[in-house]
Amino acid sequence: MTGTAATGPAQGAVAGARAAVTGPAAAAETATAGTAAPETAATGAGGSSRGDAAIATYGLSKRYRGGQLAVDGLDLAVPPGAVFGFLGPNGSGKTTTIRMLMALIGPSAGRVELFGEPIPRAANRVLPRVGALIEGPAHYPYLTGAQNLARYDAADRSADPRTRTARVGEALERVGLSNASRKKAKAYSLGMKQRLGLAAALLQPRDLLVLDEPTNGLDPQGMREIRSLIKSLAADGTTVFLSSHLLDEIEQVCTHAAVMSRGRLVTQGTVAQLGAGLRARLVVTTPDTAAAETVLSTVLKTASAGGDGAGDGGEGAGAQVQVEGDRVSCDADGLEPDAVCAALVGAGVRVFGFAVQRPSLEDAFVALTGEGFDVAQ
Numbered sequence: 418m419t420g421t422a423a424t425g426p427a428q429g430a431v432a433g434a435r436a437a438v439t440g441p442a443a444a445a446e447t448a449t450a451g452t453a454a455p456e457t458a459a460t461g462a463g464g465s466s467r468g469d470a471a472i473a474t475y476g477l478s479k480r481y482r483g484g485q486l487a488v489d490g491l492d493l494a495v496p497p498g499a500v501f502g503f504l505g506p507n508g509s510g511k512t513t514t515i516r517m518l519m520a521l522i523g524p525s526a527g528r529v530e531l532f533g534e535p536i537p538r539a540a541n542r543v544l545p546r547v548g549a550l551i552e553g554p555a556h557y558p559y560l561t562g563a564q565n566l567a568r569y570d571a572a573d574r575s576a577d578p579r580t581r582t583a584r585v586g587e588a589l590e591r592v593g594l595s596n597a598s599r600k601k602a603k604a605y606s607l608g609m610k611q612r613l614g615l616a617a618a619l620l621q622p623r624d625l626l627v628l629d630e631p632t633n634g635l636d637p638q639g640m641r642e643i644r645s646l647i648k649s650l651a652a653d654g655t656t657v658f659l660s661s662h663l664l665d666e667i668e669q670v671c672t673h674a675a676v677m678s679r680g681r682l683v684t685q686g687t688v689a690q691l692g693a694g695l696r697a698r699l700v701v702t703t704p705d706t707a708a709a710e711t712v713l714s715t716v717l718k719t720a721s722a723g724g725d726g727a728g729d730g731g732e733g734a735g736a737q738v739q740v741e742g743d744r745v746s747c748d749a750d751g752l753e754p755d756a757v758c759a760a761l762v763g764a765g766v767r768v769f770g771f772a773v774q775r776p777s778l779e780d781a782f783v784a785l786t787g788e789g790f791d792v793a794q
């Protein structure tokens with residue numbers, strides 16, 4: 418443990434990142450920081466080298482005292498300026514990783530660098546550049562939003578008390594809480610509390626924001642507000658690293674993502690790259706499923722014969738067309754959607770719906786891990 422334990426109820430929000438989260442893990446750590454693993458091959462995300470990464474981890478592992486290997490040999494590279502989604506089902510090691518990034522717990526093996534500086538060794542120098550929101554913010558319920566922020570700021574030794582009032586006002590403005598600044602925190606909705614936690618992380622200019630499940634427990638409106646806030650922070654050049662178990666959230670807000678499963682990194686890259694290995698599907702909705710199936714099989718055979726796989730193309734084409742209820746689908750690779758649609762109509766198929774569906778991140782996860790996304794360890 419290298420962080421300073423937070424006092425009061427603010428244990429979740431780590432503004433300026435020198436206050437420690439005092440979650441259940443904090444007391445039971447076996448911090449053996451410093452047993453650095455040999456540097457592993459770079460797995461650059463989105464073409465960025467790891468030297469200029471905002472966050473880089475090398476063989477990062479954490480085994481809890483009970484023997485659980487929560488994080489296993491993690492090599493992360495978060496490019497500066499990215500909105501980086503750290504994705505994985507519950508229990509896959511996201512929070513444990515974030516705690517190690519913020520020097521709240523030590524790794525069992527491997528190492529962390531933030532902006533090229535070693536953590537925890539350079540924590541005092543680097544962490545003031547990092548704002549964090551970990552495990553849901555807790556606030557003093559009987560203080561107003563503004564008073565809560567003033568308390569957080571007073572606990573931050575790097576913060577200038579002379580500019581406190583102005584910075585508190587700006588942070589509240591930034592998260593859209595100016596009008597509620599004089600309301601007691603206990604009267605805040607969950608979304609407002611989450612925004613207040615973000616405001617605490619924004620009391621100083623930050624180069625990096627680390628957010629652990631920032632939309633957890635929020636209603637759809639609250640989620641939208643947090644997402645648009647994240648986008649506006651990123652537009653200002655802040656690198657944002659956020660964990661989530663919500664795939665569509667990552668797709669909506671992130672430029673890059675890493676996928677975790679059972680403590681291990683499954684893949685990382687741009688969001689576009691993650692789905693790139695998967696093929697789009699052409700989906701026809703029709704009551705004439707048999708006729709549509711015949712047309713798609715013929716189209717696939719023709720496309721396949723026209724390509725370089727002429728020898729084996731025809732054989733499996735029928736099997737590649739799937740019929741589920743009133744939906745008939747096939748691999749869209751190499752097909753001209755307008756020509757396929759014309760062929761369907763020409764054959765008398767009543768086309769009620771026609772789409773080329775891009776694979777989702779969930780499809781990518783299932784393809785990569787062989788398991789559904791809702792797995793819990």
Ligand SMILES: Nc1ncnc2c1ncn2[C@@H]1O[C@H](COP(=O)(O)OP(=O)(O)OP(=O)(O)O)[C@@H](O)[C@H]1O
Nearest residue numbers: 441442481485487506507508509510511512513794
């Ligand atoms: N303090 C601890 N002591 C022992 N085991 C722990 C501790 N904290 C977490 N674990 C275990 O480590 C594994 C990873 O947990 P972690 O909280 O990092 O996952 P997560 O992906 O953040 O999941 P969630 O979204 O549910 O928080 C889980 O199996 C969890 O039970």
